[in-house]
Amino acid sequence: MTAATSAVPYRELVEAAPVLAVGNLRKAYAGTVAVDDISFAIAPGEIVGLLGPNGAGKTTTVNMILGVLAPSSGSIRIDGIDLLTRRSAALGSTNFSAVYAALPGNLSVEQNLRVFGLLYEVPALSDRIDELLARFDLLRFRNTRGGVLSSGEQTRLSLAKALINRPKLLLLDEPTASIDPATARDIRATIRAFADDNSSAVLWTSHNMYEVEEVCHRVLFLSHGRLLLEGDPRVLPGEYGEANLENLFVNVAREQLRGEAG
Amino acid sequence: MRVRRVAAVALRQFYLYRGSPTRIVPLFAWVAIDITLWGFISRYLNKVAAPGYNFIPALLGAVLLWDFLARVMQGVSTAFLEDVWSRNFLNIFATPLLISEYVLGLVITAIATSLVGLFTMLVLASAAFGLSFMVYGIALASFVLVLFLSGIALGIAGSAMVLRLGPASEWFLWPMPALIAPFAGVFYPLSTLPGWMQTVALVLPPAYVFEGMRAIVHRTPWEISNLAIGLSLSVLYIVGAAFFFRQVYRTAVRTGLLARYNAESTG
Numbered sequence: 001m002t003a004a005t006s007a008v009p010y011r012e013l014v015e016a017a018p019v020l021a022v023g024n025l026r027k028a029y030a031g032t033v034a035v036d037d038i039s040f041a042i043a044p045g046e047i048v049g050l051l052g053p054n055g056a057g058k059t060t061t062v063n064m065i066l067g068v069l070a071p072s073s074g075s076i077r078i079d080g081i082d083l084l085t086r087r088s089a090a091l092g093s094t095n096f097s098a099v100y101a102a103l104p105g106n107l108s109v110e111q112n113l114r115v116f117g118l119l120y121e122v123p124a125l126s127d128r129i130d131e132l133l134a135r136f137d138l139l140r141f142r143n144t145r146g147g148v149l150s151s152g153e154q155t156r157l158s159l160a161k162a163l164i165n166r167p168k169l170l171l172l173d174e175p176t177a178s179i180d181p182a183t184a185r186d187i188r189a190t191i192r193a194f195a196d197d198n199s200s201a202v203l204w205t206s207h208n209m210y211e212v213e214e215v216c217h218r219v220l221f222l223s224h225g226r227l228l229l230e231g232d233p234r235v236l237p238g239e240y241g242e243a244n245l246e247n248l249f250v251n252v253a254r255e256q257l258r259g260e261a262g
Numbered sequence: 263m264r265v266r267r268v269a270a271v272a273l274r275q276f277y278l279y280r281g282s283p284t285r286i287v288p289l290f291a292w293v294a295i296d297i298t299l300w301g302f303i304s305r306y307l308n309k310v311a312a313p314g315y316n317f318i319p320a321l322l323g324a325v326l327l328w329d330f331l332a333r334v335m336q337g338v339s340t341a342f343l344e345d346v347w348s349r350n351f352l353n354i355f356a357t358p359l360l361i362s363e364y365v366l367g368l369v370i371t372a373i374a375t376s377l378v379g380l381f382t383m384l385v386l387a388s389a390a391f392g393l394s395f396m397v398y399g400i401a402l403a404s405f406v407l408v409l410f411l412s413g414i415a416l417g418i419a420g421s422a423m424v425l426r427l428g429p430a431s432e433w434f435l436w437p438m439p440a441l442i443a444p445f446a447g448v449f450y451p452l453s454t455l456p457g458w459m460q461t462v463a464l465v466l467p468p469a470y471v472f473e474g475m476r477a478i479v480h481r482t483p484w485e486i487s488n489l490a491i492g493l494s495l496s497v498l499y500i501v502g503a504a505f506f507f508r509q510v511y512r513t514a515v516r517t518g519l520l521a522r523y524n525a526e527s528t529g
Binding site: 029059060063066067068069070087088089091092094096098100101102103104105106107108111114115116118119120121145161 | 264266267269270273274277278281282344348349350351352353354355356357358359360512515516517518520521
């Protein structure tokens with residue numbers, strides 16, 4: 001399991017005006033390389049799964065794309081805008097939802113959406129808030145503080161925030177981790193429809209391989225900060241002699257553990 | 263600089279104050295207690311000290327002005343700490359918000375909250391203890407301006423320190439005014455201080471304010487140009503504090519501190 005395969009070659013995607021183009025991205029701390037020279041691109045409407053065991057470099061990659069962590073080297077272009085030199089403009093067409101970044105619990109659902117809507121300069125903000133409250137079944141929690149919502153409701157609020165500016169690039173870190181299967185299915189459908197309707201690119205990290213197979217057009221496997229595999233989640237396991245994506249994931253994780261032990 | 267993004271930062275603080283009496287009460291309660299305490303102390307000193315000298319404008323006025331500086335500083339730093347306490351850095355700084363917009367939003371919040379405190383102090387000091395602001399004349403506006411700018415600079419620098427050193431360092435933040443007060447000669451002339459402390463006072467804008475205030479109260483000669491030095495220094499410190507905040511932020515982005523501040527990076 002060494003060579004990376006690509007459903008759509010990086011160069012072809014870059015030439016086709018991708019929403020996200022990551023080139024030779026590297027992040028090194030003192031004595032540790034967290035992300036090591038990775039390149040990938042995501043086309044409009046494409047949902048890409050970023051997979052890998054804990055410590056593989058997924059969150060580091062996401063943080064760099066969100067502009068809260070500076071790369072040691074490499075480039076990130078969002079909707080054609082260089083993140084490193086035009087950070088504010090690039091982040092204007094980006095948004096995210098992550099399990100570790102809950103919205104302030106001391107603001108109500110509507111207040112959170114209004115504050116972040118203003119930060120993203122969303123036009124017709126009140127209408128957009130109403131639309132999202134309805135879409136994520138949050139209307140009855142409009143005036144409820146975020147901190148007293150259940151974890152599933154907080155996740156829906158976080159997703160509503162993530163879609164408030166109709167981002168061209170949406171980053172989702174375990175978006176369905178704390179919600180029931182029925183709601184998770186609805187959310188997957190909502191995200192898919194959003195990507196289709198807005199020609200938005202989605203980078204989706206998850207440890208739920210069944211979800212990844214269902215949602216993602218393509219997956220990227222990270223291990224030790226390097227891009228190990230890339231391809232169609234429904235085809236890739238067969239190419240490596242595995243029955244399904246979960247087995248492939250376990251194989252990658254074991255390889256990482258062996259690498260760490262060695 | 264985008265107005266809507268600055269407004270978002272201030273609106274978040276407004277929502278917090280509107281929905282929380284425990285945030286509103288401290289805006290006026292502590293300064294009211296201070297004014298009451300020092301008002302009675304001043305009255306007592308007027309009784310026991312040599313007749314003819316009024317401690318109200320000298321002592322109570324100093325307390326009022328010093329508390330104003332502290333409230334301004336706390337206005338900025340508390341607004342910043344709201345993002346620390348609610349672990350909101352990742353959400354805030356992954357938006358298009360510029361650092362200058364963020365800091366301006368904090369300053370606008372500080373203006374609003376410190377005005378509540380200032381108004382409370384002015385009403386209480388004049389109504390309960392007869393402090394007349396006419397004593398200070400037009401110079402009062404300059405005093406308030408210099409102290410306001412100094413409080414803003416202190417608040418921004420303190421917030422940068424918390425960003426750099428982590429949430430636990432907020433306990434270094436609160437005593438900052440108390441650390442400066444002995445050097446600034448809030449309650450006594452700078453000539454009371456040893457030489458090295460007087461040298462430190464030369465670079466502290468509030469020192470020029472309180473020297474000026476006492477000169478007016480004592481009707482001794484005083485050069486308004488001294489206050490210009492204080493004003494210039496306070497502007498310089500605001501620029502310096504803003505630069506310091508930006509540099510700390512950039513370092514936090516480079517080292518990963520900002521991402522780890524709220525999110526335990528697992529990948």
